[in-house]
Amino acid sequence: MIHVGVLGATGAVGQRFVQLLANHPWFTLSTLTASDRSAGKTYGSVVNWRLDSPFPESVRDIVVSPTTVDAVKDCDIVFSALPADIATTLESEIADAGVGVFSNASSHRMAADVPLMIAEVNPEHAALIDLQKKNHNRDGFIVTNPNCSTIMLATALAPLMKFPFTTINVATMQAISGAGFEGVPAFGIYDNVIPYIGSEEEKMSREANKILGTFDGTQITGAPFTVSASCNRVPVIDGHTLNIWIDVPATPDEVIEAFRTWQPPFSGLPTQPEKTILYLPDENRPQPRLDRNRGNGMTVSVGRVRDGIRFVAMGHNTIRGAAGASVLNAELLHTKKYF
Template sequence: MIKAGILGATGAVGQRFVQLLADHPWFEITSLAASERSAGKKYGEVAKWRLDTDLPESVRDIAVVSTRPEEVDADIVFSALPAEEALKIEEDFARAGFVVSSNASSHRMDEDVPLLIPEVNPEHLGLIEIQKKKRKWDGFIVTNPNCSTIMMVMTLKPLMGFGIESVHVATMQAVSGAGYEGVPSMAILDNVIPYIGGEEHKMETEPLKLLGEFDGKAVKNAKFWVSAACHRVPVMDGHTMSIWVRSKERPSAEEVKNAMLKFDPRLGDLPTSPKKALIVRDEPDRPQPRLDRNQGRGMSVSVGRIREGQDGAIQYVCMGHNTIRGAAGASILNAEVLKKKGYL
């Protein structure tokens, strides 16, 4: 078993890491790290457990430590830290020889840090050796993208062969993406909030790196552009997106559907990988968060309403579980790929 630590273990994404790693066949939770006010106390005492499953008994009595490398006993750390804290702390861990699989946004766009979706761009892991050499680190950092970006880019990958020129996306994002105390109930009930700080910029920039080409030295961004509008809606879990894609080849809706159906990243030997990365639905009213977010144990992305729009654009709806596929599960799948390729 590989020893695993969780940074920011008491927060919403940290709890999801705990849930998903508690019975993992490759990783064993050996350290739970959080703020100084939680350090020294048992995890079961300080984690206000918010998930709809019981707190795993295996972690209840683990003593929480601070987010300092010398206090963490692990080979890999999964980071659920806030971005402002992760910026320095993740570097400290990589410098100290840890593998850092991060859900934080702090290092996603660093030129030498892989921004990874295993089904999309595993070749970008070539940046690891460049990162270690450049920064003189014994460890390294690998990041997963923004939650909505992951779902959208999963659907764009099989369309790259059509020559994507532009993407428009309007998101309807669940409240869990903001954390338990992120959106007050009186602000979101009976309401839609048409702004999520920093979200649109992430969705407009991260896909270009993810779908860019690694030339052995750096990633050259993809040559299309993205325009995003992000909204918070009164849904607990599951981000939904309406997407418009214009491509050079002007594919038909049937051609796009077939490309998605044939999409097979061949990651079935990884414990967290779903049997189907993309699930294409024919019903006119799917996907829906309540019905589809747990497909593939929360790791599949569901697509529906694929249709031809104006000026040759293709329109469709996609949806995925934001704290599993879009956060903790994505970081764990990244770590599994690292193990498979010999980095762990």
């Protein structure tokens, strides 16, 4: 039995973690943490459940713990939905205490010995854990998943890495759930597009290079391309859409064939979708409302491949782009005996 906890269990991503872990076939959800005002109360009495799936009754009576190292010391692994300012120190302390941390926070993503993983795209980067344990003299570890929009970008690019390219331009249309339940005031987003998301463009520019870079056993060499991103918040609840331009020396038919034939290096994990990447031939797809829940929210849909090369990618930002990606990373590392 693998005991797991969720740090920051009442927020938007925290609730997604709870949804995905409540009845997980491998992991037993035993610890939930939140702010001091929620600690000591049952999860069912403090959480304002806002997901479009039923509240999992199996977690209703779990008593919420304060978000501390002591609260999770009996867990095998924890999933972190903490804000970056809190995660920076606390996640390191938890790893030092011997617990594996699967983090959705940005705090440690670019650390040289921390895997920044999309399970199906760069599973070989998991070997950084051995270096991290040695470097920090710790029994635990930290594994991060990327920024939500970067996950869609890097996943869509994975089948195209066989073609040489150096420049990526991407414009995002990002759902309001990416800012958290209280992140975007209704009066600000109704009838509107907000052409700025704090630090999002910088994250996309840095993270994709690390994810798609090569690991030689001691370090990652970043992928040989540059990313220029423009990020926008749009009045969509869930589902980030990306318009992508790349200087690939290939025809649209060759790119479509790459999307259709690409296969991840493993299969059969509980959270893994049947199709990690799904090409949609209709000229008006993908669309968030119609396609975000494909593969239980874990499929990245692509379409509108045109000369240039230009195409559209879309995925569910709080599932594939956050909690689901982290849970899938944990499933993969369980099969590799990291915990």
